[in-house]
Amino acid sequence: MQIARGLLCWVCSDLHGLRNASHAHWNPNMTSPIQLISTDFDGTIFAEFENPPIPQRFVSLIGDLQTRGAKWVINTGRDMSSLMEALARSKISIQPDYLVLVEREIYQHDGVRYAPLAEWNAACNRDHAELFKRVQTEVGGLIDWVNARFRATVYADPYSPFCLIAGNNGDADLIHARLDEFCLRFPELTVVRNDVYARFSHVAYNKGTALAELTRRLRITSAQVFAAGDHLNDLPMLKREFARYLATPANAIESVKAVVRQQQGFVSQFSQGAGVAEGLEFHLRQP
Numbered sequence: 408m409q410i411a412r413g414l415l416c417w418v419c420s421d422l423h424g425l426r427n428a429s430h431a432h433w434n435p436n437m438t439s440p441i442q443l444i445s446t447d448f449d450g451t452i453f454a455e456f457e458n459p460p461i462p463q464r465f466v467s468l469i470g471d472l473q474t475r476g477a478k479w480v481i482n483t484g485r486d487m488s489s490l491m492e493a494l495a496r497s498k499i500s501i502q503p504d505y506l507v508l509v510e511r512e513i514y515q516h517d518g519v520r521y522a523p524l525a526e527w528n529a530a531c532n533r534d535h536a537e538l539f540k541r542v543q544t545e546v547g548g549l550i551d552w553v554n555a556r557f558r559a560t561v562y563a564d565p566y567s568p569f570c571l572i573a574g575n576n577g578d579a580d581l582i583h584a585r586l587d588e589f590c591l592r593f594p595e596l597t598v599v600r601n602d603v604y605a606r607f608s609h610v611a612y613n614k615g616t617a618l619a620e621l622t623r624r625l626r627i628t629s630a631q632v633f634a635a636g637d638h639l640n641d642l643p644m645l646k647r648e649f650a651r652y653l654a655t656p657a658n659a660i661e662s663v664k665a666v667v668r669q670q671q672g673f674v675s676q677f678s679q680g681a682g683v684a685e686g687l688e689f690h691l692r693q694p
């Protein structure tokens with residue numbers, strides 16, 4: 408491959424042609440083999456108490472990939488206002504092309520703002536409303552069961568008739584098992600769990616199916632998709648079915664690392680954004 412001199416390599420941060428290359432360098436004009444990058448937010452690229460919370464190494468790499476035609480989606484459990492606030496605080500120089508919010512709604516940046524993908528979001532809202540209407544009458548008993556046994560915060564919000572903030576992960580595991588049992592009675596109902604947080608969702612809408620919808624809309628295949636996450640709510644997208652390239656940072660929970668490893672994904676030695684950047688670099692330098 409012809410290598411231009413004096414250009415910073417987006418894979419290894421080396422200068423092209425100035426040192427011995429231990430890996431294939433991409434021509435800076437070349438289209439990236441990865442066309443869609445799906446990253447979870449909290450614990451995956453964003454570290455609340457780090458400065459900066461999203462590392463420059465990650466920002467530079469995503470920026471380079473975007474100039475080569477790749478699209479970046481933040482695939483998160485946060486809602487719009489919460490994500491926008493955290494992104495603004497991060498002061499990053501790039502912006503995601505797409506957002507998947509509350510693990511299920513899709514938004515696309517139209518040059519001015521993030522606009523909903525109307526068809527997907529309408530179907531998502533309709534299916535959840537129909538399901539939650541059926542579940543609603545049973546939720547009271549579930550709330551009583553939790554409150555009788557645990558110190559936990561249980562509430563309803565516009566996204567789920569049952570939301571949980573457990574006191575610790577041990578309690579969350581026990582409550583999660585009870586919620587799974589509850590879901591057996593409603594085949595379309597599932598639990599979305601992230602650390603001590605949990606809520607209900609429709610099985611057809613999660614980080615994985617939302618990523619598949621974006622892949623379909625971009626007219627690419629899962630062979631051109633990268634996905635990275637750190638916790639249980641990321642498992643639906645951490646599948647080769649949806650993303651050929653998988654990665655997880657060092658701070659990910661063990662079960663996520665195991666799933667990524669089993670599918671020949673990359674488990675980084677670095678935490679959060681630096682770990683995801685290392686995962687992207689790893690996949691990009693594969694022949």
Ligand SMILES: [Mg+2]
Pocket residue numbers: 447448449450451636637638
């Ligand atoms: Mg996370």
